[in-house]
Amino acid sequence: MSDNQGVAYVKPGVVEIQSIDDPKLELEYRGKTRKCNHGVILKIVSTNICGSDQHMVRGRTTAPAGIILGHEITGEVIEVGSDVEFIKKGDICSVPFNIACGRCRCCKERDTGVCLNVNPDRPGAAYGYVDMGGWIGGQARYVMVPYADWNLLAFPDRDAALAKIRDLTLLSDILPTGYHGAWTAGVTTGSTVYVAGAGPVGLACAYSCQILGASVVIVGDMIQERLDQAKSFGCETINLAKHGDLAEQIEQILGVPEVDCAVDCVGFEARGHGGDADTEKPATVLNSVMDITRAAGGIGIPGLYVTGDPGGVDENAKIGMLGIRIGLGWAKSHHFTTGQCPVMKYNRGLMMSILHDKAHPAKACNVEVISLEDAPKGYMDFDKGAAKKFVIDPHGMIPATSA
Known part of the structure; x- marks a missing residue:
């Protein structure tokens, strides 16, 4: 050495x-x-x-x-x-x-x-x-x-x-983490899946969804180059910088405005959708996936959330306290899995x-x-x-x- x-x-x-x-x-x-x-x-x-x-x-x-x-x-x-x-x-x-x-x-x-x-x-x-x-x-x-x-x-x-x-x-x-997000969300043969984020973990998750037998994998991101990469191996894509209504975009792909499973591969630096794409809104992804996941569906959350964020948008965000609409997830009987992937x-x-x-x-x-x-x-x-x-x-x- x-x-x-x-x-x-x-x-x-x-x-x-x-x-x-x-x-x-x-x-x-x-x-x-x-x-x-x-x-x-x-x-x-x-x-x-x-x-x-x-x-x-x-x-x-x-x-x-x-x-x-x-x-x-x-x-x-x-x-x-x-x-x-x-x-x-x-x-x-x-x-x-x-x-x-x-x-x-x-x-x-x-x-x-x-x-x-x-x-x-x-x-x-x-x-x-x-x-x-x-x-x-x-x-x-x-x-x-x-x-x-x-x-x-x-x-x-x-x-x-x-x-x-x-x-x-x-x-x-990233491969076990992406797979963990898909697995814990319940992805299986024939599932329709929404993956939030087309960074490396999001791409690994989308690929893992295919390994697990998903029928349709939809990937959302704000960077077209990353979406093109997701499309290169068979994913449907949504550019969230252009389209603010996620459910509407999913309906155009699937015929219904919801998916069986969703995975948050973005985490706490999330931004708004559409006209809010330039504004950091750390709870955006969590709230949006509850909105578009079917009743009794699953949500995997391998995206990172922290307890200390000096750059948080407000005092709550700086300690990891976000405005999550948990009542919606409860009403739809969603199951959530968070935390580090046990590789x-x-x-x-x-x-x-x-x-x-x-x-x-x-x-x-x-x-x-x-x-x-x-x-x-x-x-x-x-x-x-x-x-x-x-x-x-x-x-x-x-x-x-x-x-």
């Missing part, structure tokens, strides 16, 4: 590449050091820029300056802790963005997104993310992963993994679908591989609405012609 570098958040709108310490099998948090003999050191094969990272970079969270970003990680094991039994040096592994101990009640019930032991402040932890336990992020050359036997998904064949790494890199977060519920099955050519999410999400040095530009392009999923290749390990 000794050449470690990472993508650091400097101030709103600014990230830069900084030299950082080599990872060790330990964690320092609030002046205390925890040994992680159950962990491994990874050489990063790929690490992705996520919309959740972008919330921090925009200054819309309480993230401190200097935090090393990155929770979507795939890597090669180069050092193994003394307590690790099954993960081996040389394994190429997908790293769920949720850090989980495998021992607490939530982990044992497969709710790994809210592990009770890896964050002193709240349930749940993640790499390189605000209020998520102080774990160093993986937009770097090397990173430490704790509880390796529990957390890591080792790919069964190195060459096959590298050949499909553009797809497999999405297993750390380990889905990642192995999705891996098998990729390895056996049943799923090709990189094409749907329009993966573009960039160098670590180009990460700041990737953040800028992503913030402008690029219809791409930026995948960072710190060591030049991703084959130019991978599937």
Whole structure:
């Protein structure tokens, strides 16, 4: 090692590449050091820029300056802790963005997104993310992963993994997260679905709806380039900057103004529709999906909502208190699922679908591989609405012609 570098958040709108310490099998948090003999050191094969990272970079969270970003990680094991039994040096592994101990009640019930032991402040932890336990992020050359036997998904064949790494890199977060949004909303054979948002998670969700057998997937967004990407793999689309009445637009597609299931892949930086497209209205998506989801339908909410937003439009929004019309959802007997995706519920099955050519999410999400040095530009392009999923290749390990 000794050449470690990472993508650091400097101030709103600014990230830069900084030299950082080599990872060790330990964690320092609030002046205390925890040994992680159950962990491994990874050489990063790929690490992705996520919309959740972008919330921090925009200054819309309480993230401190200097935090090393990155929770979507795939890597090669180069050092193994003394307590690790099954993960081996040389394994190429997908790293769920949720850090989980495998021992607490939530982990044992497969709710790994809210592990009770890896964050002193709240349930749940993640790499390189605000209020998520102080774990160093993986937009770097090397990173430490704790509880390796529990957390890591080792790919069964190195060459096959590298050949499909553009797809497999999405297993750390956005593909399971999109699938989770669709699954928890109840998407199944023949479902009609509305997906709010055509960013990478929204595209992964729309693709997951197709995997699950949806008959029609409608994607709404305000950026035409992203809608064109959704249309490229068979989705119907609605440009919400042009059309304010969502139900009316859905009726033009389906013949009825409602869908069986809806998924919010936007989160707390939502804007109004139509004439209000330039105005931030953080409850817009939640209220609109209740309006257009049929009675007894389901709503998945993988879109991020926070408890602290310095840039919130009002004092309530700054603490995550939004004007949700919950009475409508109650009256229609909707079911809602919120929170982090528990990646380990889905990642192995999705891996098998990729390895056996049943799923090709990189094409749907329009993966573009960039160098670590180009990460700041990737953040800028992503913030402008690029219809791409930026995948960072710190060591030049991703084959130019991978599937």
